Amino acid sequence: MSFLDQVDQALVTHERVHLNFNSVKLAFPCGTLLFRAKLDTWIAKYPNKLVGRYPTDPVVEELFQHIGVLGLLNLPHRKNAITHDQVVHWHFHSGAVMDPTLYKDLTLSLRDRIVHPQRELFADCLNEAVYNTVNHAYDFEVKGLPDRRLRKWWMFSQVKSGLVTVVILDLGVSIPRSLLQKPEWKDYARLRKRDGQLIEAAACSTRTSTRLPHRGKGLPEMLEFSENLAAGGLRILSRFGVFSFDASTKIMLRDKYYQAIPGTLVMWQIPISGGGNHEPT
Structure with a gap:
């Protein structure tokens, strides 16, 4: 975040501004997706101001080629094919509108493999x-939001090892x-100062005694789906807070960070039958 x-x-x-990736040896999906989204906004808002240098680590270079980082920085692709096991199974999706066809290959390939009663x-x-x-x-105009033309969603997906x-x-206004x-939430939210508590309330709101409307149906539906999983779970980061549910232990936890992330990041893990991996299409 720094x-x-x-x-x-x-x-x-x-x-x-020169971006030097020499010291990057490992890339985790959440942080990498956040960097990729910010890079989108930087390139659009400040054309020709960013200069990049190739990573020295070959796997990181392959990943950056695979998810479009090198292309955004005008660095020609040097890998003839994406083959490394740590890279090839990841898929990048992004859009400004709701369009399920952008990730249709993922949902179709998993339709009969998800280990879940529904x-x-x-x-x-x-x-x-x-x-x-x-x-x-x-929904709301607050300081720090991207320009209107850059207000999008970004997604990574991977199917690997079951x-x-x-x-x-x-990169929106954040859940808290x-x-x-929202007028219907203000009094309720002011009593719960911590961002983690507000994220939990948004994810659990359809089943709370308050019966308050939530930010949208997505998070409660994902949490309810996750509660019937034998493994995996759900993790939601927004502003300074984090809320997580571990499907194997059925434990919900809240925590906080000392640096806020822009917008909201959701990580969802679900077991599938048959093992195997989801190859690029």
Whole structure:
């Protein structure tokens, strides 16, 4: 987060900003997706101000080629094919509107493999989560939002070793700030100061005694689906807070960070039958 903040500040004050990836040895999906989304906004808002240098780690270079980082920085592709096991199974999706066809290959390939008593609901939950981002993440004008033309959703997906992982990100107003802006939530939200508590309330709201309307149906549906899983779970990060549910232990936890993330990031993991991997299409 410090790196992203430094780039934000440097783009405002410098003619050119150089991104040097020499020290990058490992990339995790959540942080990488957040960087990829920010890179989209930087390139659009500050054309020709970012200059990149190839990573020295060959796997990181392959990943950056695979998810479009090198292309955005005008660095020619040097890999003839994406083959590394840590890279090839990841898929990147992004859009400004709700369009399930962008990730249709994922939902179709998993339709009969999800280990869940109502596995047919997986696609509906995923679509609702993306719809929720498109229709609620940018509801209010607050400082720090991307320009209107850059208000999108970003997604990573991977099927590997008997587990599907989906990471969805927006750069919107965040769940806590969104709840505090809604008249029907204000009193409830003010009593719960911590961002983790507000994220939990948004994810659990259809089953709370308050009967309060939530930010959108996506998170409660994903949590309800996750409660019937034998493994995997759900993790939601927004502003300074994090809420997680571990499907194997059925434990819900809240925590906080000392640096806020922009928008909301959701990581969802679901077991599938037959093992195997989801190959690119």
